[in-house]
Amino acid sequence: QSALTQPPSASGSPGQSVTISCTGTSSDVGGYRYVSWYQQHPGKAPKLMIYEVNKRPSGVPDRFSGSKSGNTASLTVSGLQAEDEADYYCSSYAGSNNVFGTGTKVTVL
């Protein structure tokens, strides 16, 4: 299984929005509604931000939202804040397997 494809970087000014894409195939992203997104700050463990495409765990701000169309999932961070600067990874169920994305570094300008 190949890693899901994400852009290496994305950026935005405080208060703006940034959207990160996650492209897979019909065997993973396109085939299931089990897409998750994780935030990882340097030296820290990843944190679940979105699960099942667009659901937020308790405690995750509603500035974070997810969607999916075909084989591509997206994470949008609205109202960017300094603490949103981090690496973001998508993940998808792939039929008894899981596959992560290549990761996107989000910079708050």
Next chain:
Amino acid sequence: QVQLQESGPGLVKPSETLSLTCTVSGYSISNNYYWGWIRQPPGKGLEWIGNIFQTGNTYYNPSLKSRVSMSLDTSKNQFSLKLSSVTAADTAVYYCARDGSTSAFDSWGQGTLVTVSS
């Protein structure tokens, strides 16, 4: 609140077997969740290694399947990872995590760095 903690040797010699244990507190691993291992080579992205269910059923990354073994010890509320025939490419931070059955890892350990070197 569930907490996970990885433990094991930080240095493994090439061709040997990497062994790690994840101790879970605040939640019984016998309940209805999957338990997984994920790794991250220095400066690189996340890679799913595998999951184990409460029944002992295992699911492994096809690229690692021939070298990976996972097990549960419900009496100690722990689950374990073994990766055989390691090389320098297996050097990574290894995380254990809980998967709520929808391929979403909602709780993670802090991670442990394992270096493969002679």
